[in-house]
Amino acid sequence: DAKTTQPNSMESNEEEPVHLPCNHSTISGTDYIHWYRQLPSQGPEYVIHGLTSNVNNRMASLAIAEDRKSSTLILHRATLRDAAVYYCILLHGSSNTGKLIFGQGTTLQVKP
Amino acid sequence: SAVISQKPSRDICQRGTSLTIQCQVDSQVTMMFWYRQQPGQSLTLIATANQGSEATYESGFVIDKFPISRPNLTFSTLTVSNMSPEDSSIYLCSVPGTANTGELFFGEGSRLTVL
Numbered sequence: 001d002a003k004t005t006q007p008n009s010m011e012s013n014e015e016e017p018v019h020l021p022c023n024h025s026t027i028s029g030t031d032y033i034h035w036y037r038q039l040p041s042q043g044p045e046y047v048i049h050g051l052t053s054n055v056n057n058r059m060a061s062l063a064i065a066e067d068r069k070s071s072t073l074i075l076h077r078a079t080l081r082d083a084a085v086y087y088c089i090l091l092h093g094s095s096n097t098g099k100l101i102f103g104q105g106t107t108l109q110v111k112p
Numbered sequence: 113s114a115v116i117s118q119k120p121s122r123d124i125c126q127r128g129t130s131l132t133i134q135c136q137v138d139s140q141v142t143m144m145f146w147y148r149q150q151p152g153q154s155l156t157l158i159a160t161a162n163q164g165s166e167a168t169y170e171s172g173f174v175i176d177k178f179p180i181s182r183p184n185l186t187f188s189t190l191t192v193s194n195m196s197p198e199d200s201s202i203y204l205c206s207v208p209g210t211a212n213t214g215e216l217f218f219g220e221g222s223r224l225t226v227l
Contacts, residue, residue, distance in 0.1 A: 043206070046209075
């Protein structure tokens with residue numbers, strides 16, 4: 001699976017939007033872009049995923065660049081509970097092989 | 113979604129002993145996955161456990177060290193054998209979602225400390 005690059009850490013103020021970037025310049029045409037987050041002392045939880053078009057769900061939005069070499073996870077209004085490590089992961093195809101390759105992710109701090 | 117329960121949630125073990133971690137899922141699943149998260153690190157897949165067949169191990173992980181059982185479609189165990197301090201990690205069980213989207217659900221993990 002292709003590699004992703006994320007900033008090590010980011011800070012945000014509570015109730016402000018947060019844009020978490022991810023670079024994946026070697027992405028292939030069948031790689032899906034997945035985002036997970038890991039809250040302190042918990043297992044990772046799925047946030048969102050997409051292939052080409054921007055995606056929205058109740059947790060976040062995913063903006064995918066036209067060339068698909070980068071994407072941005074958008075939290076529209078950060079809360080203290082959003083403080084977590086956010087992982088951007090490329091998954092070949094849509095099947096559940098279970099082999100998620102986690103990088104170091106971005107540690108998001110949310111200040112009150 | 114799937115609800116995954118792991119036992120124990122944490123344990124402190126002595127060097128040279130073995131510990132078995134249990135993973136119970138509230139629905140039947142064909143595949144279950146075991147991950148390891150070493151202190152301050154990200155997650156690494158240990159193996160895939162399919163019901164009715166031998167587990168498939170990733171590079172760097174072997175059956176003698178991490179034997180896995182998968183007796184039915186809702187349960188699996190991972191044993192960490194002959195433990196050393198380097199095995200101190202969080203071990204997580206995960207299962208795929210029902211939709212074919214690549215989504216995985218994770219348990220809360222079992223935190224092992226080896227003295």
